[in-house]
Amino acid sequence: MLQQTQVSTVIAYYNEWLRRFPDFVSLARASENDVLHAWQGLGYYARARNLQATATTVVDRYRGRLPRSVEQMQQLPGIGKYTAHAVASFAFDQPLPIVEANTARVLTRLFDFPESIDSDRGRQTLWQYAARLVPKSNASIYNSALIDLGALVCVARQPKCGICPVKTFCRAKNPQALPVRKSRPRTKRLTEQHAFVVRQGKILLEQSSTWWRGMWILPPLQRESANQRPVYKSIFPFTDHRVTLSVYARHRVKIRNPLRSWVRIDSLDSIPMPSPHRKALRHLLSERVIER
Ligand code: SF4
Known part of the structure; x- marks a missing residue:
């Protein structure tokens, strides 16, 4: 949790994470949706998935107890030499x-x-x-x-x-x-275009299969929207990229896509969304860009 994030921000996430998943069994049994929801805002979502995969392996292979050997720990998903040595030193006081x-x-x-x-x-x-x-x-x-x-x-x-x-x-x-x-490698620039479609108290979202796999995002637009002004624009860092996110109001987009779903606006807080998309939605819904 502390990767690229300050301790003061992490403490609330850490306490909430342990409240929701107090042990390996509860983390292993949780839905991916719940795990990503607890992690949203921290970025680097592969870590949340790896933690859950590690919990599953610890339950299945080690009867719910983390192995003490650094070699065995490094076989677990997402655990490298640094993490294994830190756990062995701080949790088990091994001279490493x-x-x-x-x-x-x-x-x-x-x-x-x-x-x-x-x-x-x-x-x-x-x-x-x-x-x-x-x-x-x-x-x-x-x-x-x-x-x-x-x-x-x-x-x-x-x-x-x-x-x-x-x-x-x-x-x-x-x-x-x-x-x-x-x-350091030079920062690359990327532009992303997404749609904002609202109908009868619901918003069209897509479950990401790329960067934010499993999280809900505004539906990506395939075609350039050269003649239209975006209703929202922001720039955010993503690993070694600098991404410009442009959102366009749409009344119609392709809905026959198994990853797309109408989500009630009053239930948005309960689904996992990456921060740049949640910020865009909060802004757009407060501005009432499209009548609900
Ligand atoms: S470890 Fe060396 S370089 Fe670092 S603060 Fe101490 S004296 Fe200075």
């Missing part, structure tokens, strides 16, 4: 390192690490360096401290070396230049 954004920054500076942490070799070597420092006991406290050190003291732009508790061990000559990373 964690390399994530904050700890990677601290470690590359402590060791004056010259390689790119985006490369396979650089990443592997950093994990080895990290493993050398983990204490045999209280690894969870040590890992928490390292994350906090990166978040509060060894920060990206202006590390506070003057008050750093590990400055006597630090080899960084130019800490601001670390960690070394490959340059």
